[in-house]
Each structure stands twice: as structure tokens, then as C-alpha cells.
Amino acid sequence: MTPVLMLGAGRLGGALIEGWSRFGGPAPSDLLILDPSPSPAALAAGQAGAALSPGPRDFARAGVILLAVKPQVWREAAAAISPHLAPGAVIVSVAAGVRAADISSAFGGRKVARVMPTTAVAVGRGVASLYGADPEAIARARDLFGPVATVVELAEEELLHAATGVSGSAPAYFYAFVEALEAAGAAAGLPAAASRDLARATMVGAAALLDASGEDPAELRRQVTSPGGTTEAALAILMGQAGLGPLLRDAVAAAARRSEELGG
Numbered sequence: 001m002t003p004v005l006m007l008g009a010g011r012l013g014g015a016l017i018e019g020w021s022r023f024g025g026p027a028p029s030d031l032l033i034l035d036p037s038p039s040p041a042a043l044a045a046g047q048a049g050a051a052l053s054p055g056p057r058d059f060a061r062a063g064v065i066l067l068a069v070k071p072q073v074w075r076e077a078a079a080a081i082s083p084h085l086a087p088g089a090v091i092v093s094v095a096a097g098v099r100a101a102d103i104s105s106a107f108g109g110r111k112v113a114r115v116m117p118t119t120a121v122a123v124g125r126g127v128a129s130l131y132g133a134d135p136e137a138i139a140r141a142r143d144l145f146g147p148v149a150t151v152v153e154l155a156e157e158e159l160l161h162a163a164t165g166v167s168g169s170a171p172a173y174f175y176a177f178v179e180a181l182e183a184a185g186a187a188a189g190l191p192a193a194a195s196r197d198l199a200r201a202t203m204v205g206a207a208a209l210l211d212a213s214g215e216d217p218a219e220l221r222r223q224v225t226s227p228g229g230t231t232e233a234a235l236a237i238l239m240g241q242a243g244l245g246p247l248l249r250d251a252v253a254a255a256a257r258r259s260e261e262l263g264g
């Protein structure tokens, strides 16, 4: 599949480069990075052997094009390189909401896979929702994301909207939860620093336990909820009629709806 031409290497592209450098994936010497203002991670890859100013001859060598520019500029970015690409080059796009058929047609009918990743790819703990109609494009997307993410393949492109609501946008839900827990601790009288340390470490530890134990979250919840105890009192609110269930259903639906709107 190499070399990989990264079309855009900002926040998401930079996170991938960081993850690949620590957990496997393309080596810096296999990267062609086309970006007018590359991220620090892209610059570091340049120091390690990646080409930071690839030209048309390099474009023609690329086996995979990782489309990682903002959705607003993807068409002009594609138009600049498409005429120079090898006929067999495969496109892997992370551009939110941009349909595979539109990408394929902008890239002269080449094979396309779409991925909705999270930036935790930087620490080898990303999630990548993947859709592709072609086995080769799916395989190339797995080559790029498998080393740094849990890859979940979807049977229909439309499901990427819901996956965006449940995964792509969801790291922000978790951060918002930790923020709110910190603020609630301070409101309950804890010094701000103590509340921050308690909220962060507790949430990160609970996530680590969920991961390490392999248990269902419902089972772990039951294990720490004594009848008539403090946790049960709090869960009566969190899992009540206006609690997390309906709130998250609404939040995920709003994100999925917005993803559909952005896709046009």
C-alpha cells in the first residue's frame, strides 16, 4: 500500500502519525505529507524521513491516499492531485459526512473506504468506524487504522451517521461528563483541585477497569451499587426519567442528524 499520501495532516492526521510511530503502521519513510501548515507530528515525521513537499511524481507512486482535510476543502484538495495518481491508488477518507460516491467520482472512479476515527489513535486507543464497498479499499483502511484503533466495520454507509453520534463525537461527551463531575464536586464543597483530581482519576480508573475486566458496564455498575447506599441514591437521578438514557439518546440523535445535514 505504500507510500501513503496524506492529503492534510492537521489534528487528525497528526494524531495518526503519533500513533503509528508508537504502535505500528506506515513508517515515516513511507509517508508523503501534503499540507500547507503541517502539524507538529507531521513535522517530526519529516525529520524522521517523511516527504513534506511531495510533487506530482511522488503522487504517482502512492498506493493509498488518506484524505484528511476539512470537509469544506476536500474537493479542491482532491482536484489538485487526482490527475497525477496511479490508476490503482485507493482512497481512504476521514472527511466527516462526505459520501464515498462523491469521493470516488472526484478521484476518477478510484476505490474508496470511509472511516470515522477518534483522535485517541494518537495513544493507540482510537476507534474507527469503517465503511467501504470494495474489499481492497477496506483492507487498506484496516492497514492504516488497525494498529492504532478498534475497527468496527459497518455494512451500510448511512450507518456512519449513527456511528459519528456514538463514537466520532463521543470523546467530547466523556470530557463534558468529567467537567460536570468536577464542577459538582466543587459545588458539594470540595476544594477545586481536589474535586478535579478525584473526578479525573475516578473516571479514568473506571474506564480502565471496564476495559481490563471485559465485564458489561451494567454488571460493573451493579457490583458497586449497594442497596440503600450512596451510589444508589445518585443513580436514582442519573438513571431516572430525565437521566442519562434519554439524554444520550437525544444527544446521539442530534449528532447523527447534524452529520446527515453536513453530508448534504
Ligand SMILES: NC(=O)c1ccc[n+]([C@@H]2O[C@H](COP(=O)([O-])OP(=O)(O)OC[C@H]3O[C@@H](n4cnc5c(N)ncnc54)[C@H](OP(=O)(O)O)[C@@H]3O)[C@@H](O)[C@H]2O)c1
Binding pocket: 007, 008, 009, 010, 011, 012, 013, 034, 035, 036, 037, 038, 039, 067, 068, 069, 070, 071, 073, 076, 077, 094, 095, 096, 116, 117, 118, 119, 168
Ligand atoms: N479532529 C477530529 O477529532 C476528527 C475526527 C474524525 C474525523 N475528522 C476528520 O478529519 C478531517 C481533518 O480534520 P482535522 O481536525 O485534522 O482538521 P485540521 O486540523 O484543520 O487539519 C487539516 C489540515 O489540512 C490542511 N489543508 C487545507 N487545505 C489543504 C489542501 N488543499 N491540501 C492539503 N492540505 C490541506 C490544513 O491546513 P490549514 O490549516 O492551513 O488549512 C490542515 O493542516 C476532517 O475532514 C474531519 O471531518 C476529524
